Amino acid sequence: MAFRNVAMRVLLLLAVVSATYAAKGKAEKESADGPAASGPGGEYDIAKLGAKPDGTTDCTEALEEAWASACGSTGNPTIIIPEGDFLTGALNFTGPCKGDGLTIKLEGNLLASNDLAKFKSNWIEIMRVKKLSITGKGNIDGQGKAVWTKNSCQKNYNCKILPNSLVLDFCDDVLIEGISIINSKFFHMNIFQCNGVTVKEVKVTAPGDSPNTDGIHMGDSSNVSIIDTTIGVGDDCISMGPGTTKVNISGVTCGPGHGISIGSLGRYKDEKDVTDITVKNCVLKGSSNGLRIKSYEDAKSPLIASKITYENIKMEDSGNPIIIDQKYCPNKLCTSKGDADRVTVKDVSFKNITGTSSTPEAVSLLCSEKRSPAKASQCPTSRSSTPARTTRPWLSAPTPRSPPRESTRRSCF
DSSP: OHHEEEEEEHHHHHHHHHHHHHHHHHHHHHHOOSSSSSSSOOOEGGGGOOOEEEEEEEOOHHHHHHHHHHSSSSOOOEEEESEEEEEEOOEEEOOOOOSOOOEEEEEEEEEEESSSSGGGOOSSSSSSSSEEHHHHSSSSEEEEGTTTTOTTTTOTTTOOHHHHHHESOOOOEEEEEOOOSSOSSSSSEEEEEEEEEEEESSSEETTTTTTTOOOOESSEEEEEEESEEEEEEEOOOOOEEETEEEEEEESSSSSSSOOEEEEEEETTTOOOEEEEEEEEEEEEEEOOOSSSEEEETTTTTTEEEEEEEEEEEEEESSSEEEEEEEEOOOOGOOOOOGGGEEEEEEEEEEEEEEEEESSSEEEEOOOSSSSSOOOSSOOSSSEEEEESSSTTTTOOOOOSOOOEEEEEEOOOO
């Protein structure tokens, strides 16, 4: 009996010691690594949720877990993407979220998989979220070079769209600041039905010959500001589609690219008007177009582009510095159904547009043929001298070395 009691005491002591050491080991591990999150409004580090920064391991699950936890948290939670390369497939971040605001802190690099089977549509799609911030010094890298050859949109009017890199749908009060978005498979950023989006000090880059890699596209959105941002891509630096209103673009450097564009307008039925657009204090360097408004020659339904102001814009060897094109038909793929006259362009103001053009015509107005001249337009019939030499200054130009060719500015309205 005594022996049995001693044995029982020894076993009980061993059990207590074992439990103590296990708890101590767990506490030490948590202390060293830190928990994945720390209470309401805490930080959710994807590396602590299993993401590996090696650029080859699929980290989709860790990012989606971080989003689910942060979006379901109260307060002001932060998702941390630390330094390193994190490969992912499609990421669908959907709200509404419970907290007062959510931040994604991007210090490392997100890499898009080149396995297109992983994407139903877009790469990073954020939907129905209010008070969202994406900040940091990291990259959103679409790794598009590997799949650009699969883009058939130059030949097919209804082509299959490759994944856009960063898409905001139905989001309000969004700040994107400091990050870089590079080498997208298709558009770098797409803003749809959002209100109150600010893009500040962001870099958007892709080769000038990369297909359909628009920098920032927006549609059916209002109160969008793009400030002190550098964009060089293979398509429009910024494009404003139907339904875009109250946009402020300031301090943007564009090039290479197709310029800062309104449109294309009129491709689909029942598109909404574009109005209250201001583009100021921008520089366009070597872009194939400058300030452009474009609408399809086979427009499907009526809409109006109006109250548009361009001011203090500098061109550096840009093609078609000012172009309003109501006969837009990329790659001659338009159908015979529709009418260019259905899109009205009015109340457009150009102030202090200076610099050099890489094309003979500095101002090009390709208007629909049936519209009568506007009675109260800020783009009236006038004449301006344009130097024949394509790299000489234009508009407010000094006397050219060779005789000037006159460019007639006609009303498009």
